[in-house]
Amino acid sequence: MRDVELYRHLLGLESPWTVRSVELNVQEQRVEVWAGHADELRWPCPECGVELTRYDHAEERVWRHLDSCQFLTYLHAQPPRVACPTHGVRQVRLPWAEARARFTTLFERLAIDVLKETAIRGATRILRISWDEAWHILERAVQRGQRAKRPRVTPHLGVDEKAIAKGHQYLTLVCDLDRATVEFIAEDRKQTSLAGYFTGLAEDQRTGIAAIALDMWGPYIQAIRAHLPKAESKIVCDRYHIMTHMGKAVDDVRKREHRALRAAGDDTLSGSKYLWLYAAENLPERHRERFAQLKATTLKTGRAWALKESLRELWHYTRVGWAERHWKRWYFWATHSRLTPVIETARLIERHLPNVMTFFAHRITNAVSEGLNSKIQTIKKMAYGFRNRDHFKTAIYFHCGGLDLYPATHSIPG
Ligand SMILES: [Zn+2]
Structure with a gap:
């Protein structure tokens, strides 16, 4: 039959594997393909590669394959088993799927591509798989990537x-x-x-x-x-984190001052929260005028902001000696500012100062x-919040782990 030959090509099946029959179910929009193999063959043990005659067949299994047009396509086969003198009765490797996979390798590769680009829910719709199946593919991909990852030095x-x-x-x-x-x-x-x-x-x-x-x-x-x-x-001790602490100190000063001003009917600081958190050169044009007016007043928040901006310059020095001098001046100014959140932040940094100054040796952030x-x-x-912790970790490794997630297309050795 011609479609048998067609599917042998579509599935990329090679000797000894061939397509036995193909069934089309129009009502359910499914194509079922049965693979079989020639008899009188020797099969390698999956562990050691020793070639053995077939012992028996495992039960029929089914793998989801890439769709044929819009038809869901399933591959059926009975995997042969060998009785290795060393490893016992084992199922041989199949060229179209990894051990224990529910999908063919080609389907899994496509699914990984889709999962990289979209949310899980979207991937389940595009691929027409269940939520559990999507996670199964994701978890296997991460495990595969971690197994293949070679230990390396990360300076x-x-x-x-x-x-x-x-x-x-x-x-x-x-x-x-x-x-x-x-x-x-x-x-x-x-x-x-x-x-x-x-x-x-x-x-x-x-x-x-x-x-x-x-x-x-x-x-x-x-x-x-x-x-x-x-x-x-x-x-x-990282400059981004330090500046986050300092930004929070400025905001604490603003909140306290805003509360005190409001109690006296003064709305000067209303809606100004984010103006104080920008680095000076990043302040959007539309806010410049108002911010200039605010800075010109004698607000405590303005003093805290100036201290924040000056602290930022610490990391602009090329030599540690200059940075240390800047720090001494800044620390004196900050601790005499009478702004409690700023004083607390200055003391926190001072306690870690030797590990702040290591920046000038490594220049990492x-x-x-x-x-x-x-x-x-x-x-x-x-993924809508990842109520499942393990799922969240798996997804981080999947998207950010730099792992090789894909199964090899031809996994048969020799
Ligand atoms: Zn063996």
């Missing part, structure tokens, strides 16, 4: 926390700053969360870490000190992992 790392739910639930993320990939995810943001990354590394990987950018967060710093040689020179963070935020929205 520049970023460590970040990710709030995953209300009520202070966090994940710890370790990113490779050079490749912009998520290397490791752990529950919580404790010392043990990060320690788990280091204990999983080989000796040369651990000593190959040159610098780690992170927030001024005690438990992470403790983990680095406990696991890396010469840790003090490698910990870089967590900007990359901040970028990954916003990508992860999108992933979270795409």
